[in-house]
């Protein structure tokens with residue numbers, strides 16, 4: 001078991017500083033083994049992620065882009081601007097909000113548990129937002145001045161969007177429209193801002209390791225400078241081309257479990273670019289920690305039976321944040337029977 005404070009992860013560089021000091025140097029700890037290297041993996045550029053218009057929503061995919069989502073474009077720009085401004089601050093300023101090894105809030109590197117582990121080419125700022133008790137106010141940046149206020153408003157808008165999406169999803173599954181929102185209780189909402197500096201070895205480095213999110217759904221905002229997010233489909237990585245002001249919606253593990261696999265959590269990763277930096281703002285929306293969940297009985301057919309256990313969501317979250325990102329491995333926690 002991982003005990004924060006006892007985790008030995010060695011020295012982990014700040015990527016922006018590393019890049020600034022020696023733009024062409026990429027330490028070995030970032031260079032991936034063969035099959036994980038972007039240059040060696042199968043990338044499919046002919047497939048595209050479906051675009052869902054919230055005004056005519058009928059999607060049933062594991063990830064999609066939403067437009068007409070109800071969050072004003074100017075406000076998305078404002079959120080992106082304060083986030084970028086934060087990452088551009090001098091390191092001493094950002095280090096006022098340190099992410100302690102083995103924890104997941106603050107500025108630093110989440111999901112690093114050993115000195116041997118390959119590292120991601122990104123700087124992160126991660127914050128718990130709702131309910132209030134998961135917040136650590138000391139880790140909320142006071143510079144830029146408008147940061148907290150903007151994040152607070154952004155989160156309330158994204159929360160409404162998540163609730164709407166879950167209502168639509170329940171309808172597409174033929175179950176009562178408020179099923180998810182009722183079950184989730186005081187839903188947990190957290191945000192992670194990822195800043196990926198350019199990387200001289202973008203062919204063999206990952207911005208963020210392959211994973212599925214532990215959430216029910218994830219709302220991802222990305223800048224339009226370049227492509228970085230890739231989703232796994234039929235064993236091929238499909239780049240998700242940014243569309244101005246569209247939000248990417250990913251299905252997380254919790255929805256896969258609750259729908260008994262009718263929705264699948266999407267495996268995804270971020271790659272870096274040789275000349276371009278990239279920014280993403282990612283909101284994770286999940287049930288309250290005390291919720292006990294499993295496949296919804298309405299969605300378990302007699303033939304298939306339950307494919308996942310029933311468990312306490314807080315335990316799943318703990319399991320998720322105390323293991324490194326490794327494809328959909330974390331979901332094995334919830335699976336019944338032989339794992340694949």
Ligand SMILES: O=C(O)CCC(=O)C(=O)O
Nearest residue numbers: 192194228229270280282
């Ligand atoms: O930056 C991206 O596009 C991916 C971010 C992501 O998957 C995450 O933060 O969980």
Ligand SMILES: [Fe+2]
Nearest residue numbers: 211212213268
């Ligand atoms: Fe993710």
